[in-house]
Ligand SMILES: Nc1ncnc2c1ncn2[C@@H]1O[C@H](COP(=O)(O)OP(=O)(O)OP(=O)(O)O)[C@@H](O)[C@H]1O
């Protein structure tokens with residue numbers, strides 16, 4: 023009796039999520055996979071077929087893959103490096119009464135649309151922005167916009183809060199007595215940071231990195247605007263294939279490939295993180 | 308150990324105060340702890356015990372006064388360079404490290420770092436001491452409260468500190484385990500010979516384990532002494548009430564002699580009192596309270612059977628009987644003394660059956676059982 027009721031409750035709780043998952047995630051993915059084996063119709067779009075041509079063709083978009091697979095991890099890493107000190111300051115050093123306000127200040131820019139914020143950077147980095155200031159001190163012909171640097175900057179800027187918040191949370195909930203215990207046992211501030219604070223905040227770094235990495239893999243606005251067509255991501259390839267050249271099957275194949283690569287990367291990453299934790303616990307030193 | 312005057316003090320507080328804004332967590336504390344001593348800070352919540360301990364560890368700096376460790380003024384020496392170690396109330400074990408790493412932590416911070424073989428040997432030795440061999444690769448959160456407590460002890464002891472600080476290390480344990488750990492701690496302290504400073508608000512714990520107990524109240528030390536002295540010669544009503552239980556009977560001082568004074572209690576009986584609170588100058592006519600421990604009061608149905616030297620005998624009505632296992636506590640009321648408590652050991656049931664609520668009995672105690680204290 024009780025068991026049946028419990029099952030009912032479970033179904034009620036899980037049901038909506040499961041339906042959502044099935045309808046909005048699995049179904050589109052299945053459609054995309056089916057499309058990826060089809061052929062382009064005469065006027066674009068999709069005609070049913072079964073061919074591997076689309077996958078064999080992927081090498082023609084190799085540069086986009088290469089760009090994405092290099093810039094996304096690099097952007098994630100830079101983002102983590104910039105976010106950690108900020109999160110550390112917020113969680114540990116900032117006076118408690120300022121903390122909430124500082125956190126809000128971090129989010130405020132994100133109330134404006136991403137497009138606007140990236141456009142703003144276009145102005146800052148463009149010829150009449152920073153380069154014109156550099157000219158005043160005698161540095162001529164500095165090109166910032168339409169470079170990899172600009173794209174990286176945009177990526178770090180665009181996803182910083184997503185990295186800051188998980189790290190902030192993990193640092194915030196860190197038991198301060200552990201730091202005292204470490205000092206009590208003879209470790210100075212830096213050693214305590216390395217041996218206690220950092221390892222215990224790694225879960226936050228991992229969460230943030232995963233979030234940022236996944237989103238960067240699908241990014242297309244930042245490279246399009248700040249990369250000026252020179253730095254082409256898979257996201258841009260997809261926009262092109264689906265909206266401009268209307269080669270849906272090829273676009274689908276590219277999409278399936280990138281999802282597969284992403285899943286594999288995340289799997290390896292998780293395995294690495296978990297394994298590392300296990301190692302720490304089990305190894306003696 | 309405390310009476311060994313040849314031992315030099317290892318911890319000295321000289322006029323130490325600590326303010327948190329308006330709150331004085333410690334005011335003008337002066338104290339000397341002898342090397343090898345087992346000292347307890349005892350007091351109610353918020354009286355400043357932890358603060359005192361944290362000033363020795365180096366987590367708080369005194370606002371006024373000086374702290375000396377082994378003859379060196381340590382006010383400006385950070386925690387990580389002080390030769391003391393602390394066992395935290397909630398243990399504060401590192402959750403990301405296994406037992407071995409937790410215990411070895413202190414040695415791994417030394418420079419030059421001891422050899423792996425030396426560290427292994429030391430870890431094995433302290434784990435042996437706390438009976439945790441074989442637990443090296445356990446995660447700390449997979450261990451019971453008592454085991455975690457012992458890891459915390461081992462982690463501190465491995466550094467061979469000059470002073471081991473323990474902040475309510477047993478508070479989280481159940482009564483039986485706590486009792487066992489108290490005995491273990493005491494034995495351990497004798498074996499390693501390290502000075503232990505324990506913070507507790509459990510008076511039984513403080514009395515049973517320590518060489519000396521330091522009673523605190525609102526940031527001040529109110530009395531410091533051997534457990535038996537504190538119990539038998541409390542300096543003030545506060546201490547008499549805090550350490551063990553006590554009845555307080557109001558009285559008036561009569562004739563004062565060199566080392567005793569006649570005190571008349573409200574029942575009209577006058578008794579010669581020869582124990583007094585600290586710094587008491589008695590004069591005829593002063594108001595005092597007489598502190599009498601419940602276990603010093605004998606109850607009986609037949610007044611004749613009271614010992615001849617029981618100077619105080621009062622008819623009392625039993626208000627309540629509380630069974631405490633090894634004792635029975637009675638709450639009584641009498642015309643002369645008001646309400647008071649008496650403790651009867653179970654052996655007394657051999658002579659007289661337990662008293663019933665509402666029964667009229669005679670309560671008696673000797674003059675030596677009473678101590679005169681300031682009336683506040
Ligand atoms: N960091 C702090 N900031 C402000 N006030 C504090 C701080 N630490 C302690 N206090 C105050 O100082 C007083 C003494 O605190 P302390 O922690 O030493 O008490 P305690 O005797 O250890 O009490 P307990 O038995 O409850 O642990 C308390 O009134 C407390 O509120």
Ligand SMILES: [Mg+2]
Nearest residue numbers: 356357358474
């Ligand atoms: Mg405390």
